Amino acid sequence: MVKSKSSLQSSLRKSVIKAHRSRGKRVNNLWLVYSVKTDSDWIIPSDRQLIHWLYYLEANPEVRSFDLAPSPILSEDNKEARATELDAIVTLQNGRIEWHEVKAEKNEDHSSQITAQANAALMENVTYKKFYDEDLKPKVKIALRWLKAIGFAASIRGEEHKPCRAELITVMKKIKQGSVKQLLGHLRDFDNAIVHGMLVRLAISGVVHIDLEKTTYGLLTSWTYHGQKA
Numbered sequence: 001m002v003k004s005k006s007s008l009q010s011s012l013r014k015s016v017i018k019a020h021r022s023r024g025k026r027v028n029n030l031w032l033v034y035s036v037k038t039d040s041d042w043i044i045p046s047d048r049q050l051i052h053w054l055y056y057l058e059a060n061p062e063v064r065s066f067d068l069a070p071s072p073i074l075s076e077d078n079k080e081a082r083a084t085e086l087d088a089i090v091t092l093q094n095g096r097i098e099w100h101e102v103k104a105e106k107n108e109d110h111s112s113q114i115t116a117q118a119n120a121a122l123m124e125n126v127t128y129k130k131f132y133d134e135d136l137k138p139k140v141k142i143a144l145r146w147l148k149a150i151g152f153a154a155s156i157r158g159e160e161h162k163p164c165r166a167e168l169i170t171v172m173k174k175i176k177q178g179s180v181k182q183l184l185g186h187l188r189d190f191d192n193a194i195v196h197g198m199l200v201r202l203a204i205s206g207v208v209h210i211d212l213e214k215t216t217y218g219l220l221t222s223w224t225y226h227g228q229k230a
Contacts, residue, residue, distance in 0.1 A: 036153045036204045042068045049087060051136045052102045054143035057090065058150070061206035061226075066090045075120030084116050093206070097126040104133050142212050149200045149210070149217040156197035164190045164198050172208060172225040180210075181219040199223070 028046040035042055037058050044050050057066050067090075072083040088100040099121050101114065114130065121128035164187065171186045180199065187195050200217070203210045211222045 034150065034154045034157065036150060036201055037063070038065055039157070044068065046102075048104065048131075048133060048136050049102050051140055051143045052087070052100070052131050054146045055136075055139040056100070056131065057088065058204060059143070059146050061209075062092055064091045064093045073117070073120050075116035075123075082112075082116055084113055084120075086117065097124075099126055099128045100131065101129070102131045102136075106132060145212040145216045149203070149212065152193065152196040152217070153200040153204065154197075156194055156201070159194075161190075161194050161198055164194050165202075168195065168198055168202070169207070169228065172223070177222065177224040179219065180217075180221045180223065183223070184219070 029050075031044040031047075031050050033042055033044055033050070033053070034040075035053075035058055042053070044053055053068065057063050066088050068088050070086050070089045072085050074081060075084055086099050087102045090098040090100055092098065099117065101117060118128050167187055167190070168183065171183060175182075175186075180196070183199065184192055184195055199208065199210070202208045203223070207226060207228055209224045209226055210217065211224075215221070
């Protein structure tokens, strides 16, 4: 049974309230975001985890999918067995699994948790990665530029727009690279908002690269066609 829009919104509100209350005395920002890559809503409990999600997961073409609310894993530190929660479980395009943990800085207070997670990753034969502020700070500008781009893709959430997608790919295959404005000129039969949304959707899936290194997403944003994924 498909939930109505109102029931989905009610469910999201309840999830946000629950997440907000669970923070206790912590004052980190709480973000409710839509992921194009997983076609899901996620609650992200801090700014640094927002940057991690945007840059290292959502906009990373090497990532196929991810879970930002995984079940606790049973692991061991140097003293005892314990249940610990990862910040993300990630599936790469090649099928490999990564476990991600996001922290402000390397800190002795976290050493037990880090040791336990690393031991569990070794047992499960998965890659364990840690991300600190020193890794995230250089990525803040480009990561936040993806927020605007994702907004275009979110506006066509749940809509296939197959004719637009097919025509967009045909044009990109032909001219290989160019600007967003140039693409809009080639797709005059389609609403601009749909073209923007589809382009960002294809960028997140790795079909095309959009360059957000120097400026936010817009008409002058450059793109390069990479080819369709299997």
